Amino acid sequence: MATAPKFYLTTAISYPNGAPHIGHAYEVVAADAICRFKRLDGYDVYFQTGTDEHGQKIQQAAAKQGLTALELVDVMAPKFKAMADALNCAYDRFIRTTDADHLPSTLELWRRMEANGDIYLDRYAGWYSVRDEAYYAEEETHLNADGVRIGGQGTPVEWTEEESYFFRLSAYQDKLLALYESQPDFVGPETRRNEVVSFVKGGLQDLSISRTTFDWGLPVPGAPKHVMYVWVDALNNYVTGCGFPDENDPRWHYWPADVHIIGKDIIRFHSVYWPAFLMSAGLALPKRVFGHGFLLSKGEKMSKSVGNVVDPFDLAAAYGVDQLRYFFLREVSFGQDGNYSHEAIVGRINADLANDLGNLAQRSLSMIAKNCEGRVPSPGAFTEGDQAMLALADAALAKARAAMEDFALHVVLAEIWAVVAEANRYFAANEPWRLTKSDPARRDTVLYVTAEVLRQVAILTLPVIPEAAGKLLDLLAVAPDARVFASLGESGRLVGGTTLPAPSAIFPRYVEPEAGQVA
Ligand code: ME8
Numbered sequence: 001m002a003t004a005p006k007f008y009l010t011t012a013i014s015y016p017n018g019a020p021h022i023g024h025a026y027e028v029v030a031a032d033a034i035c036r037f038k039r040l041d042g043y044d045v046y047f048q049t050g051t052d053e054h055g056q057k058i059q060q061a062a063a064k065q066g067l068t069a070l071e072l073v074d075v076m077a078p079k080f081k082a083m084a085d086a087l088n089c090a091y092d093r094f095i096r097t098t099d100a101d102h103l104p105s106t107l108e109l110w111r112r113m114e115a116n117g118d119i120y121l122d123r124y125a126g127w128y129s130v131r132d133e134a135y136y137a138e139e140e141t142h143l144n145a146d147g148v149r150i151g152g153q154g155t156p157v158e159w160t161e162e163e164s165y166f167f168r169l170s171a172y173q174d175k176l177l178a179l180y181e182s183q184p185d186f187v188g189p190e191t192r193r194n195e196v197v198s199f200v201k202g203g204l205q206d207l208s209i210s211r212t213t214f215d216w217g218l219p220v221p222g223a224p225k226h227v228m229y230v231w232v233d234a235l236n237n238y239v240t241g242c243g244f245p246d247e248n249d250p251r252w253h254y255w256p257a258d259v260h261i262i263g264k265d266i267i268r269f270h271s272v273y274w275p276a277f278l279m280s281a282g283l284a285l286p287k288r289v290f291g292h293g294f295l296l297s298k299g300e301k302m303s304k305s306v307g308n309v310v311d312p313f314d315l316a317a318a319y320g321v322d323q324l325r326y327f328f329l330r331e332v333s334f335g336q337d338g339n340y341s342h343e344a345i346v347g348r349i350n351a352d353l354a355n356d357l358g359n360l361a362q363r364s365l366s367m368i369a370k371n372c373e374g375r376v377p378s379p380g381a382f383t384e385g386d387q388a389m390l391a392l393a394d395a396a397l398a399k400a401r402a403a404m405e406d407f408a409l410h411v412v413l414a415e416i417w418a419v420v421a422e423a424n425r426y427f428a429a430n431e432p433w434r435l436t437k438s439d440p441a442r443r444d445t446v447l448y449v450t451a452e453v454l455r456q457v458a459i460l461t462l463p464v465i466p467e468a469a470g471k472l473l474d475l476l477a478v479a480p481d482a483r484v485f486a487s488l489g490e491s492g493r494l495v496g497g498t499t500l501p502a503p504s505a506i507f508p509r510y511v512e513p514e515a516g517q518v519a
Helices: 022-040 056-064 069-086 102-115 169-182 190-201 230-235 264-281 312-319 321-331 342-371 384-405 409-430 432-438 440-461 466-475
Strands: 006-014 044-051 093-096 119-129 134-136 158-167 223-228 259-263 289-292 295-297 338-340
Touching (some): 006 022, 022 044, 022 069, 022 295, 022 312, 022 321, 022 384, 044 069, 069 093, 069 312, 158 223, 158 264, 169 190, 230 264, 264 289, 321 338, 321 342, 321 409, 321 466, 342 409, 342 440, 384 440
Parallel strands (some): 259 289
Antiparallel strands (some): 119 134, 119 158
16 A cells, blocks of 8 residues: 655744743644644644743743742643644644654754764854744844833843853855745745845844753753853744654654744745754755734734733634634635634625525425435436536635645535535525425425535545534445545535434534623
8 A cells, every 4th residue: 555645833932931922823723724624634634832941031921920930831831832733633632842852852963963063152242022923133233112121022132241152044045046946935925025125135133042051952962051041042943843853753754844933033044054054954945834824913023011912712612613614724825814703704604604504404304305205316317507516526626726735725615605605506406495395396306406516625624624524424324434535526425315414504603702702
C-alpha cells in the first residue's frame, strides 16, 4: 500500500502572559480546518500548537501578579490548551517551551549554529520592545505625542545595553533573497512576501540572541550569565515537535513543516530569522510561511485598555462552536484583516447555517421520513437538471482543493455554499412537495438528488463545522469510513433503500436572549 503523503502544520505558539483572546482562537481554528481538510484528503497530518513561555514579557507579567514566571505559565498555558479543545481543534501535540524535550533540542540548534561559525560575543546597544520581544533599529522607532518612543509594531521600546551573543544574520541576506526568488510561495500572502523581500533587500544586521538582564529563559551553553533570546527558543519549538535532534524519532519524517500558520505581525521572525537559523544549523527549511490577518473589533485592534478583548470561551458559549468556527473562516478573507461584531456573527449563523443549509436539510429529510418510509429514496432516471445538480456537487472538491492550495479558506467555503445555494434553487424549482399525488417516483428522484448533494456538502464542510456536518452525515446514515474526500462524487453515492434515523434540526436560528441575560 502506498504511504500517505505527510503534512505538518504549526500555529504560532502563544504567549501565556494573560488569558487567550479571540485572535488566538481565530488562528488555531483556521489551522485546525486546514489540517482536517488535509486528513480528509488522505494526508498523514501532524498538527502542532502550543505556548511560548520564556522571556522578559512573561517574567514581567508574573512579577506584576506576585508570581514566579513558572507559576504564571502553569496557570495560563492550560487555558490555551482548554481553548483549543473547546473549539474542537484536533491538534496532535500541544507543545510548551517549558516541556523537558525542548531544552536539549534548542541547545543542539545553538550548538550547530555556533559550530557553523555564526555565533559570536559582543555588546548590544539599541531599542527593545518587551511586548513584542523584538529589537528595533533606531529608524524603525518614533516618539509619540507623550514623548514615549514607539517601535515598528506600535509598542513602547526601551534602550537596552548589555553583553550579548550575536547571530551572523548579515551573512544570510543573499541566501534568503535566493530562497524567496526560487520559491515564490515561501512567504504568503503576496503582500507579506513583498514586505519581507524589501526588508531583507534593505540590508540585515546581525541579531542579538542572548540576554543577561533577567534569567527566565533557556541557558546559553557554556555561558551561565546568558539566557537565549526568546525567539530562538520559540521558533525552535517547530523541530522539537518532530523529535529533533533525534533523526530516528518516528516524528522526524514530518520535518520540514509544510506550513507555519502565523499572524502578520510575526512574519519577519518566521521568514527571515528562522530560515537563516535553519540554514546555519544545516536543517531543511519549512515549505511555506503564511501570515493571516488580524481580527478587529469593529475596525479597532483589540487591547485591554480599549476593553474589547473578547473571551473565546464566552463566544463559543453564546453562539456555538461550529457557528463561531464558520464565522471566522467565512467572514474573513484568510490573509487579510477582518471585523467581528455580534451583528455580523448572527447574520452568518442565520443566513448561511440556519437558512441555507439547515433548512434545506430539515425540509428534505423530513419529507423523506414522511414519504419514503424513512429510507433513502430510490431515484428514477435523472433529468438534465438532476444531472447538472449532481455534477455541480461532484465538481466542488476540485475547486475546494484549488482554493486550499492558497489557504483561501473563505473561498473553499464560498465554493461549497455555491452548491448549497444551487441545491436550494433546485429544491424550490422542482417542488417535490407537490408531486406526492401526481408523480411520487419523480418526487423520490428529486429527494434523492437533494440528499446526495447534502451528503457531499456535509463531507466537504467537516473541516469547518465538524460537529454539525457529522450530525448531518448521521442523519444520512453515511458510514464513518465513508466520511472522507475519497467518497465524494459518484463513487460514494447514497444507496436507495438505506434506512435513515429520524431527522432532527442541525442548525437552530440564533435568537437574541431575553433582556437581562448575557449573550
Ligand atoms: O507572537 N487577530 O505570541 P502571541 C488574529 N509567542 N491573530 C492574532 C491577533 C488578532 N487580533 N492577535 C494575535 C507571539 N494574533 C509569539 C509567537 S511563534 C514561534 C511565537 C496572533 O500570543 C499572532 O499574530 O502574541 C500570533 O500568530 C498568535 O496570535 C500568537 O500571538
